[in-house]
Structure formats: C-alpha cells, structure tokens
Amino acid sequence: MNTSIAHIARNTFREAVRDRVLYNLIAFALLMTGAAVLIGRISIGIERLVVINLGLTAVSLFGIVIAIFIGIGLVSKEIEKRTLYTVLSRPVRRWEFIVGKFLGLAGTLVVNTFFMAIGVFAALLYVAHHFEGSDAWVLVALYFIILQFLIITALALLFSSFSSPLLAAVFAFSMFVIGTFSEDLRGFAGLTEGFTRWLTMGVAYLVPNFSALNVISSVAHQQPVEGRLILYNTAYALCYAVVALSGAVLVFERRNLK
Amino acid sequence: MPAIEILGLEKTYLTGFWRKRPKQALKPLHLSVEEGEIFGFLGPNGAGKTTTLKLLMGLVFPTSGTARILDREIHDPLVKAQIGFLPEQPYFYDYLTARELLDYYGQLSRVAARDRPRKIESVLAQVGLADAGNLQLRKFSKGMLQRVGIAQAILHDPRLVFFDEPMSGLDPMGRREVRDLMEELKQAGKTVFFSTHILSDAEALCDRVAIIHGGELRGVGAIPELTSSVHGKVEVVWQGTRIPASLHAMGAECHVSADSVRAIIPEERQEQTIDALRHENMRLVSIVPLRSSLEDYYLQKLKPNGVAAGAER
Amino acid sequence: MNSTQKVSWVAGALLIGCMATSIPLLRQMDAMRSGSSLEEVLYIPSGKVLKRMSLGYEGLLADVYWTRAVQYFGDRHRTGAKEYALLGPLLEITTSLDPHLLVAYDYGCTFLSPPPPNGAGQPARAIKLTKYGIQHNPNEWKLYYQLGFINYMDLHDYAAAAQAFNEGSKVPNAHPFLKVLAAQMAEHAGERQTAFMLWSAAYQTATESSIKANAAAHIRALQVDEDVSTLERMVTAYRQKIGRLPISFDELHATGLLRSTPVDPLGHPYKLMADGRIEVATPDDLPFITKGIPPGYKPADVPKFLPTD
Numbered sequence: 001m002n003t004s005i006a007h008i009a010r011n012t013f014r015e016a017v018r019d020r021v022l023y024n025l026i027a028f029a030l031l032m033t034g035a036a037v038l039i040g041r042i043s044i045g046i047e048r049l050v051v052i053n054l055g056l057t058a059v060s061l062f063g064i065v066i067a068i069f070i071g072i073g074l075v076s077k078e079i080e081k082r083t084l085y086t087v088l089s090r091p092v093r094r095w096e097f098i099v100g101k102f103l104g105l106a107g108t109l110v111v112n113t114f115f116m117a118i119g120v121f122a123a124l125l126y127v128a129h130h131f132e133g134s135d136a137w138v139l140v141a142l143y144f145i146i147l148q149f150l151i152i153t154a155l156a157l158l159f160s161s162f163s164s165p166l167l168a169a170v171f172a173f174s175m176f177v178i179g180t181f182s183e184d185l186r187g188f189a190g191l192t193e194g195f196t197r198w199l200t201m202g203v204a205y206l207v208p209n210f211s212a213l214n215v216i217s218s219v220a221h222q223q224p225v226e227g228r229l230i231l232y233n234t235a236y237a238l239c240y241a242v243v244a245l246s247g248a249v250l251v252f253e254r255r256n257l258k
Numbered sequence: 259m260p261a262i263e264i265l266g267l268e269k270t271y272l273t274g275f276w277r278k279r280p281k282q283a284l285k286p287l288h289l290s291v292e293e294g295e296i297f298g299f300l301g302p303n304g305a306g307k308t309t310t311l312k313l314l315m316g317l318v319f320p321t322s323g324t325a326r327i328l329d330r331e332i333h334d335p336l337v338k339a340q341i342g343f344l345p346e347q348p349y350f351y352d353y354l355t356a357r358e359l360l361d362y363y364g365q366l367s368r369v370a371a372r373d374r375p376r377k378i379e380s381v382l383a384q385v386g387l388a389d390a391g392n393l394q395l396r397k398f399s400k401g402m403l404q405r406v407g408i409a410q411a412i413l414h415d416p417r418l419v420f421f422d423e424p425m426s427g428l429d430p431m432g433r434r435e436v437r438d439l440m441e442e443l444k445q446a447g448k449t450v451f452f453s454t455h456i457l458s459d460a461e462a463l464c465d466r467v468a469i470i471h472g473g474e475l476r477g478v479g480a481i482p483e484l485t486s487s488v489h490g491k492v493e494v495v496w497q498g499t500r501i502p503a504s505l506h507a508m509g510a511e512c513h514v515s516a517d518s519v520r521a522i523i524p525e526e527r528q529e530q531t532i533d534a535l536r537h538e539n540m541r542l543v544s545i546v547p548l549r550s551s552l553e554d555y556y557l558q559k560l561k562p563n564g565v566a567a568g569a570e571r
Numbered sequence: 572m573n574s575t576q577k578v579s580w581v582a583g584a585l586l587i588g589c590m591a592t593s594i595p596l597l598r599q600m601d602a603m604r605s606g607s608s609l610e611e612v613l614y615i616p617s618g619k620v621l622k623r624m625s626l627g628y629e630g631l632l633a634d635v636y637w638t639r640a641v642q643y644f645g646d647r648h649r650t651g652a653k654e655y656a657l658l659g660p661l662l663e664i665t666t667s668l669d670p671h672l673l674v675a676y677d678y679g680c681t682f683l684s685p686p687p688p689n690g691a692g693q694p695a696r697a698i699k700l701t702k703y704g705i706q707h708n709p710n711e712w713k714l715y716y717q718l719g720f721i722n723y724m725d726l727h728d729y730a731a732a733a734q735a736f737n738e739g740s741k742v743p744n745a746h747p748f749l750k751v752l753a754a755q756m757a758e759h760a761g762e763r764q765t766a767f768m769l770w771s772a773a774y775q776t777a778t779e780s781s782i783k784a785n786a787a788a789h790i791r792a793l794q795v796d797e798d799v800s801t802l803e804r805m806v807t808a809y810r811q812k813i814g815r816l817p818i819s820f821d822e823l824h825a826t827g828l829l830r831s832t833p834v835d836p837l838g839h840p841y842k843l844m845a846d847g848r849i850e851v852a853t854p855d856d857l858p859f860i861t862k863g864i865p866p867g868y869k870p871a872d873v874p875k876f877l878p879t880d
Binding site for chain 3 (some may be wrong): 184186190205209218236253254
C-alpha cells in the first residue's frame with residue numbers, strides 16, 4: 001500500500017522535471033547573480049540585508065507560483081486527459097493517489113528550494129565575503145518557506161479535485177494573499193461584534209497563517225527565530241496540510257469520473 | 259462462480275445547471291459472465307456500454323445496485339490486481355516512453371521488480387510495439403496508443419480483461435491482430451469482456467453477447483441461439499435462369515442473377531422443390547437453412563417494443 | 572462502497588481533528604507574535620519604498636497599517652502601557668501610503684501627542700505628521716484645527732495655535748468656531764473655558780470611537796474641575812459668613828448658596844470632606860481631573876475611558 005504512494009510520488013516528480021519546471025532555477029540563478037554583482041559594486045552598507053531579503057522573497061514567490069501552477073493540474077489534468085482511468089483500474093486506492101501526488105509535488109519543491117538555497121548563500125558569500133553565525137537563521141526562514149509550500153500545494157490539490165484549473169488557481173492565489181494578512185484579519189475580527197465577528201473569525205481561522213511563516217525581514221535584520229515558533233509553525237503547517245488533503249480525499253473518493 | 263456478476267447496476271446522472279434533470283444512462287442491469295468466455299457487449303454509441311464499464315472499474319459510482327468480480331467487491335485491490343482495463347480512445351502520460359509507462363503501471367499493479375523487464379518486452383512484442391519502446395508517447399499515433407493500451411491491460415497477466423471499443427483507431431490489419439490476441443487470451447484461460455458497435459467482430463469472437471440500447475439490456479445469449487433459424491426457411495440456389503412453375507405457386511421469393519437463381523422457400527417444401535428442379539433438369543448448387551444474422555437480431559432488438567423491421571416512427 | 576466509507580470516515584476525522592488542533596496553535600502563535608509582527612514596521616526603510624513595493628495597491632495596504640495602528644494602541648492602552656514606540660512609525664507609514672486617510676491624522680493628534688499613559692508623548696512628531704497631512708490635503712480645515720490643538724494642549728505654544736486656527740478659518744467651508752478659537756487664543760489662552768471649547772470641538776467632529784471617548788473624558792474632567800472650584804469657593808464663602816466649615820451640602824443649601832445636591836458629570840454626588848475640600852466619589856472613572864482628587868490617590872495603571880454619551 002505504501003509503495004503505491006511512493007510510485008505515484010516518484011512519477012509526479014518525474015512529470016514535473018520533464019515539464020521543465022526546474023528550468024526556473026536558471027531564471028533564479030540569473031536574478032541572484034545579477035543582484036549580487038550589482039549590490040557588490042554599489043557597497044551601500046546593507047548588502048547582507050538586501051541579498052537575504054531579495055533572495056528569500058524570490059525563493060518564496062517562485063515556489064508559490066510553481067506550487068499553484070502545477071498543483072492545480074495535479075488532479076484535474078488527469079481527469080480531463082483521462083490518464084486516470086488506467087491508473088485507478090489498478091490496485092491503487094483513490095486516497096493513495098492524492099497523497100502520492102502531494103508528496104511528488106512537495107518533493108519537487110523541496111529539491112527546487114535546496115538548489116535555490118545554495119544560490120542565496122553563494123550570493124551572500126559574494127557580497128559579504130564571509131558568513132556570520134546569524135546567517136544560520138536564513139535556514140530557518142527557508143524551512144518556513146517550505147512549510148508555506150506544503151500548505152499551498154495541499155490547497156491547490158484540494159481545489160484541483162473539484163474545480164477547473166482556472167478557478168483552482170484563483171482560489172489558491174486568494175488563499176495565499178489573504179493568508180499573508182491572516183494576523184491582521186484575526187485582529188480585525190476582534191474589533192467587530194455579533195454575526196460579523198463570527199463570520200470574520202471563522203474566515204480568519206480558516207485561512208492559512210502565512211504571517212507567522214514569513215520571517216524574512218527579521219532574519220534579514222539578523223534577529224533570531226524563537227524555538228517555540230519553529231515548533232508551532234511545523235505543527236500548524238502539518239495540521240493545515242492534513243486538513244486540505246483530507247478534504248481532497250473526501251471529494252475525490254466520491255467523484256464520478258465522466 | 260461467475261467471473262462477473264452485475265446485480266441491478268443503475269446509473270442516473272443529474273444534468274442541467276441546477277442538477278435537476280435526471281438522465282438515466284443505465285437502467286438496472288442484470289448480467290453475468292462466466293470465466294474463460296469472450297463476452298461481447300454490443301450497442302450503438304451512447305447506449306450505456308462505456309457507463310457499464312466505468313461502473314465495473316469503479317470510476318463511476320452506481321445510483322443503485324452492485325456488481326461483483328471474481329466474487330469480490332469491485333473496489334477490492336485484490337480484484338484490481340487481477341483485471342486489466344483498456345478505456346475507449348485511451349490517452350497516457352505523454353512525457354513517458356512506452357517502456358516507462360509500462361514499468362510504472364507494472365509497479366502500480368504490483369508486478370515484482372525482477373519480472374517487470376521481461377514482461378514488458380514480452381507484452382510489447384505481443385502488441386507489435388517492440389521497436390517503439392523508447393519513443394515518447396506524445397509521438398504515438400492513434401493506432402499505436404491503442405496498442406499500448408492493450409499492452410498495459412495485459413501486462414500483469416490478469417484473469418479478466420475489459421476492453422472498451424478495442425478496435426477503434428486500428429486499420430484492418432491491426433484489427434485482425436487484436437482479434438487474434440483476444441483469441442490467445444481466451445486460449446490462455448482468461449475472460450474477455452469487451453464492448454463494441456462492430457457486429458462482425460462480435461460475431462467472429464464472442465461466445466456470448468449482450469445487446470444494450472438506451473441504457474437498457476435488450477437481449478443476451480450465445481450467438482448460435484440468437485441466430486437460430488426462427489423463420490423456418492431454406493435458401494435454394496440453382497444454375498440457370500428459369501424458375502419451375504411450382505415454385506411460383508408456393509409463393510417463393512426468387513432472385514434471378516446472370517447465371518443462377520436464388521429462391522427462399524419454406525422448410526417443409528424443401529423436398530418438393532428439389533424434386534421440381536430435378537424434374538426440370540436444373541442443376542442444384544446449394545441448399546442452406548436460412549439463419550437470421552446477428553445483424554438482424556441486433557437491429558430487431560434495437561427497435562423500441564420490438565416493432566417489426568421497416569416501420570419507421 | 573465499503574472501503575470508500577471507511578476512507579471517508581478516516582479522512583473526515585483527520586480533517587476535523589487537525590482543524591481543531593490548528594486553532595489553539597494559532598492562538599499561541601498570535602500571542603507570541605503580537606509584538607514582533609508590528610516591530611517589522613521598524614524595518615521598513617520608508618513609506619515611499621513600501622508604496623513602490625505595493626504595486627499600486629497602496630490604498631489597501633494603508634488600511635492594513637491603519638488597522639494595525641488602532642489595534643496596537645488599543646491593546647497597549649488597555650493593558651496600561653507606558654510607551655507607544657511604534658505608534659509614530661505606524662501612522663507615518665499609513666499616511667505615506669495614503670495621505671488622504673484623514674482619520675489617521677486625527678488619531679495622531681489625539682494619541683501620538685499627549686504624554687503617557689494616554690499617548691505616546693511625541694507632540695513634535697505629531698506636529699510633523701499633521702503638517703504632512705496639511706500639505707497633501709490643504710482644504711481640510713480639521714487638519715489645521717488639529718495642528719492648533721496640539722500646539723495649544725501639549726506644547727502650550729499659543730501663538731502657533733492661534734496661527735493654525737487662523738489659517739484653518741480661511742479654508743472654504745471651515746467650521747465657524749475656528750475663527751472664534753483664533754480670537755480666543757489671543758486673550759484667553761490657558762483658561763479652562765478655552766480648553767472646554769477645544770475639547771467640545773474635538774468631540775463634535777470626531778468620527779473614530781476612541782477619539783470621541785477620549786474627548787468626552789476630557790470634557791467631563793473639565794466639568795469636574797469647574798464644579799470643584801465653584802464648590803470650594805462656596806465653602807470658603809460659608810466659612811467667612813458662618814465662622815466654621817460646613818458639615819454637609821444641606822447647610823450650604825440652607826444658606827441659599829447651593830440650589831440642589833451637586834453631582835458630578837457621571838451622576839455621583841460630590842463629597843464634602845471635613846477639611847472643607849471637595850472630592851469626587853469615583854476618581855477611577857474620571858481620568859484627567861486636576862481637582863477633587865482624594866489625597867494619596869494613585870491613578871489606576873489603566874485609565875478608563877467610559878463610553879460616549
């Protein structure tokens with residue numbers, strides 16, 4: 001049973017690679033190289049800050065775009081192209097299919113981020129000429145970014161299991177934007193009363209908490225990240241991904257594949 | 259124990275924007291298929307053949323009724339390991355090569371790693387794609403895709419094979435090859451369940467057929483039974499162009515061609531006719547009991563309420 | 572359908588279980604981060620940079636920062652904070668992104684300028700903010716009013732206040748009291764009557780609820796100061812007339828000095844103490860009073876703004 005998931009995950013990874021997803025690394029490398037060289041020349045005293053800010057923001061944005069664009073097609077493309085028929089007629093359970101697809105895309109993003117991380121650190125070394133202890137926090141920021149990817153991938157998969165690719169992309173992107181302001185939304189909900197409060201609170205707790213997963217600017221200012229936050233964020237991201245995947249499984253288990 | 263037991267499977271779709279208009283794609287179907295036979299599922303397009311197959315594969319959920327395959331629930335992975343499925347106009351991951359696809363499907367079908375390469379080669383040879391193994395599927399023609407489809411259906415040596423329109427997209431040689439393959443599968447003791455709207459294929463291959471139209475089962479049985487001589491008529495062919503007078507009297511249908519006459523007479527007048535011909539020194543060519551063809555049976559079953567052929571409503 | 576049902580149950584249970592778990596996690600994280608997410612405001616080099624980064628959606632971003640500013644101040648004020656270091660940057664970012672968000676300037680005037688614990692104690696910064704507002708909204712008379720208010724209340728620069736009121740009165744559709752205030756500055760600066768006029772104007776024109784409540788509390792305090800002064804004058808007059816301190820308000824009433832039992836703006840009667848002073852019954856409910864405070868009274872860490880009338 002577990003091997004089905006592994007096979008599907010591996011095939012999903014293979015599909016992403018053959019879809020030339022990893023070519024985005026070239027664009028990223030060009031961006032980081034250009035930025036590093038430019039910043040190195042201009043010597044404005046905050047090279048570290050800019051490289052980390054720019055690098056981590058780029059990692060985050062590139063990854064979110066990939067997660068959404070591939071994620072939304074994970075299920076709907078297979079249904080539309082009917083490649084799913086011959087897969088599901090085999091001893092593969094529908095939920096294994098969903099989990100396998102998720103792990104495949106998540107794996108792709110982790111590999112992608114790994115290479116990007118090398119690029120960020122290389123650029124950092126170039127402009128700052130040496131590493132400092134506080135640069136280790138950049139790894140935590142990258143880890144949080146990967147957690148963001150897991151959440152967005154699970155959401156894209158959920159939306160892909162019941163709506164068209166375009167709608168799924170809109171939903172996933174909206175969740176990303178609203179999730180970035182989720183702390184504000186919860187604060188805002190606290191200022192309202194009655195039914196509005198219930199509604200806003202409901203939405204505020206439902207959207208993914210990307211606010212807490214974005215530590216880019218504090219890491220750029222060499223601030224440490226609290227250990228407790230790492231723990232909570234990990235637990236939260238896992239919970240959220242499980243919620244989205246369970247939803248996808250619930251929808252997909254019952255779906256008639258016309 | 260029948261290989262396939264369909265117990266009242268029914269499928270109604272709700273169409274329309276508000277999902278209020280029901281469309282009954284399949285009326286409650288009762289059918290069973292024995293192991294080792296080739297079973298044909300005939301009907302025009304839109305009759306419900308594909309719906310039935312999808313219900314059996316668990317791709318679509320029935321509105322009511324159940325089915326059992328090899329005496330197990332259809333979603334049971336043990337069942338899935340023993341069946342192969344070829345969907346209509348199949349499409350596969352186009353970024354994989356034929357070998358990679360079969361390897362992936364072999365993994366999913368729990369074929370042991372050490373057996374996979376051998377089985378893949380064997381099955382590719384069987385469908386005539388041995389040379390195209392390393393070609394990416396996006397470069398395959400429709401006929402080649404159909405062959406790959408058959409290959410993936412039989413790769414893991416299943417006990418039952420389900421084909422939806424297996425001949426579609428194939429040229430006459432391809433169709434012959436598929437027919438031969440289906441015979442081979444039967445020889446190997448496998449059960450073959452296939453749907454088609456091409457009667458000649460069914461006639462050549464099937465042990466039993468079922469006819470479905472408008473989502474309803476119209477008839478089922480072994481071909482010889484369905485096409486047994488119900489008319490009680492006999493066809494007589496003789497050389498020459500003259501017709502003995504007595505044949506006119508008995509109301510025989512006669513067709514005269516360049517050098518022979520073909521007459522259809524009631525079976526009980528057979529002897530009388532032979533005598534008449536001998537009496538007039540006409541040379542008898544053949545005398546054959548008239549069987550309704552499968553096509554006749556089929557067309558008859560397709561009419562609503564079995565109205566006589568020729569009456570258009 | 573059996574296996575489908577089993578899987579559905581498990582998936583459903585996981586979904587509900589994990590959703591339930593995520594809620595306390597979120598609360599914990601929000602609590603941990605309530606300081607830090609706002610501190611990021613300090614990392615923003617300037618509003619101009621943020622404006623460019625917001626890709627044209629600066630209006631929305633301004634609203635976000637405005638909401639944060641209100642929450643920041645409200646939370647800290649409620650828990651008795653002594654400083655509000657981030658209020659200035661938050662308001663500055665808000666107005667950089669949207670210079671026409673007038674309520675932000677009003678908030679700055681009311682809560683950035685006054686000394687802690689009721690404000691950030693940064694009148695110069697508040698002046699700078701208001702002047703920025705005037706620059707971008709030259710026809711908003713309220714901004715001139717606020718400029719005058721800050722100069723008067725927190726900097727005691729009556730000349731500058733007069734000038735601000737004067738300029739504001741020239742703006743089309745300016746409220747008539749600006750002219751009155753300008754004149755008032757010249758002769759009656761520093762008097763309670765002037766403060767009363769300013770706070771009444773602030774109360775009438777306020778749109779944001781905490782600003783309004785703050786103004787109401789100040790008006791009540793001025794009323795209390797006035798009442799206590801008047802009552803203590805009556806006590807002195809009584810002493811001169813009768814030769815001793817009055818024991819109760821009835822005695823004052825008997826001599827015709829008082830018409831009825833005096834009550835404070837909250838409806839509680841004033842207390843006449845043995846040494847002739849007047850005290851308020853509930854000093855906790857009357858922040859900002861300067862008279863009638865019981866001796867040794869320590870104001871609560873958290874001043875109570877009562878709801879507005």
